[in-house]
Amino acid sequence: MGKKEYEPVIGIEVHAQLLSDTKIFCACRPEYGAEPNTRVCPVCLGLPGALPVLSEQVVDMAVMMGLALGCEIAPRSIFARKNYFYPDCPRNYQISMYDRPLCENGELELEPEEGAGKVRIERIHLEDDAGKMTHTGEGASHVDFNRCGVPLIEIVTRPDIRSAEQASGYLKRLRQILRYLRICDGNLEEGSMRCDVNISVRETGSDELGTKTEIKNLNSFKAVEKGIEFEVERQIGVLESGGRISQVTNLWDADNQRLVMMRSKEEAHDYRYFPEPDLLPLEVSTDRVKEIGRELPELPLEREKRFRESYGLSAYDASVICAERSMADYYEEVAEGSGLPKKSANWVMREVMGELKKSGVEIEDFAVESTSLAELVKLISGGTISGSAGSEVFEKMVRTGKEAKVLVNELGLEQISESSELEDMAERIIAEHPEEAADYRAGKKKLIGFFMGQVMRESGGKANPGMAREILTKKLED
Numbered sequence: 001m002g003k004k005e006y007e008p009v010i011g012i013e014v015h016a017q018l019l020s021d022t023k024i025f026c027a028c029r030p031e032y033g034a035e036p037n038t039r040v041c042p043v044c045l046g047l048p049g050a051l052p053v054l055s056e057q058v059v060d061m062a063v064m065m066g067l068a069l070g071c072e073i074a075p076r077s078i079f080a081r082k083n084y085f086y087p088d089c090p091r092n093y094q095i096s097m098y099d100r101p102l103c104e105n106g107e108l109e110l111e112p113e114e115g116a117g118k119v120r121i122e123r124i125h126l127e128d129d130a131g132k133m134t135h136t137g138e139g140a141s142h143v144d145f146n147r148c149g150v151p152l153i154e155i156v157t158r159p160d161i162r163s164a165e166q167a168s169g170y171l172k173r174l175r176q177i178l179r180y181l182r183i184c185d186g187n188l189e190e191g192s193m194r195c196d197v198n199i200s201v202r203e204t205g206s207d208e209l210g211t212k213t214e215i216k217n218l219n220s221f222k223a224v225e226k227g228i229e230f231e232v233e234r235q236i237g238v239l240e241s242g243g244r245i246s247q248v249t250n251l252w253d254a255d256n257q258r259l260v261m262m263r264s265k266e267e268a269h270d271y272r273y274f275p276e277p278d279l280l281p282l283e284v285s286t287d288r289v290k291e292i293g294r295e296l297p298e299l300p301l302e303r304e305k306r307f308r309e310s311y312g313l314s315a316y317d318a319s320v321i322c323a324e325r326s327m328a329d330y331y332e333e334v335a336e337g338s339g340l341p342k343k344s345a346n347w348v349m350r351e352v353m354g355e356l357k358k359s360g361v362e363i364e365d366f367a368v369e370s371t372s373l374a375e376l377v378k379l380i381s382g383g384t385i386s387g388s389a390g391s392e393v394f395e396k397m398v399r400t401g402k403e404a405k406v407l408v409n410e411l412g413l414e415q416i417s418e419s420s421e422l423e424d425m426a427e428r429i430i431a432e433h434p435e436e437a438a439d440y441r442a443g444k445k446k447l448i449g450f451f452m453g454q455v456m457r458e459s460g461g462k463a464n465p466g467m468a469r470e471i472l473t474k475k476l477e478d
């Protein structure tokens, strides 16, 4: 009997915490790491009689994400109560959306290096977050309600993902888009972006869906990949030995790099969903959708494509530069300001990114303004200063925040590009080294390096190397 081939069938749910000024249904301002139970009010604590009021900003952000993923935006969607009892949820229900979500039927196209393929987005809906439980391990548990009512969008894919690589490719792209839109900081470790993965396996070629299991608590892309690989292996093992997959939820245990079975999963109807009576149906007009569409920034994939086409960048360079919107903005200003897009890309990718990585500073707070770096790129390219002087100026720019031109003057780094000055210098040096000059003329052309060294030493490194070499060669061959 031939060995059966299996393929994983994966769907992903992402909860993204929106960077709104207030919580979704009250005026409390969320703040990560705030003193427990200080960002609360009667509404988000679910006190009797307190009524929710929907934040318009939160709706706009969700619509923005819907448009970025090519979703249809429902003109009318319904908030629903998802009932459950747990100490982190003082109301005993979460306000979410059920059968009438805000956004539906989108898609996200993955690039070849991300595992290629199209991932269909089933829906995006709004909901509020629960509080946070901390278990001390000594029998005590603490609850912090600060996170109650923090706005989330839940983004749900169809089961279109076929590998761990594709799953993390999808999540990285999704995170990038959330950050481009500036609606979520995408911090997996702090939980502002949370991923739940549904996995089943089936015989390759089959159209049927197997019983799926879920993995929660995946707080890094690496954990997503490992967790999926783990679970796929496990399920294939069960099927191969003639067993059946049961519907369970697994938690990723990052400390021990393994899956821990948490509980058998409740069915959706256990939550007894019903329309939220304290909120009107959410109506979003086509005009509002159009307006949000106009404000949508250029998305990462489009931007990469434009940088390749209009600036001649390689696919790799474009993707590195466009990874973050602020970096892409910075690069674009340098490229436009200098008129030298490729040289600008080299500077941004090597010096700027290297410096940011070393110092842990964000590009928004970087001491070197894009206009100033553009100036520096032009000074080097035009021959006013040498490449090595450029590096020196750049370092000083980082430390002092001064402009390139000012530093070039202060440091006296301007290259000697006056041919008369260089000619005098070359003549003098050749006259001082008659033996080397004779050897050169007899065919030892490598000695040009020796003469260049002399010129650079004499000029204190300021001779324009291209010109110096040209003049020396001419004089030596005369």
Ligand SMILES: [Zn+2]
Binding pocket: 023, 026, 027, 028, 039, 040, 041, 042, 043, 044, 045, 149
């Ligand atoms: Zn509140």
